[in-house]
Amino acid sequence: MKLNSQGSIFQTGYVSVWVHGAFAGYGGITVGICSIHYVYFPIPEVITYPNPKVVDPNSHMWHHCLTSTGQPDFI
Secondary structure, three states: OOOOHHHHHHHHHHHHHHHHHHHOOOOOEEEEEEOOEEEEEEHHHHHHOOOOOOOOOOOHHHHHHHHHHOOOOOO
16 A cells, blocks of 8 residues: 555654664664654553553544545444
């Protein structure tokens, strides 16, 4: 599936930061944005503190994400 230009730029930023973390020897991390900065988050903390994180597939934010990246809605 081809990304639109905004999604492509966004993904390039994530991938670049993630690869830098991997080359630095970090493991068990994910990349996110905090304010305007890309940051590393430890996966165990993301999925357990304070409650497990879930995505509501019926939420406005999720549908905005699908629309802005051109992904199909399988639900």
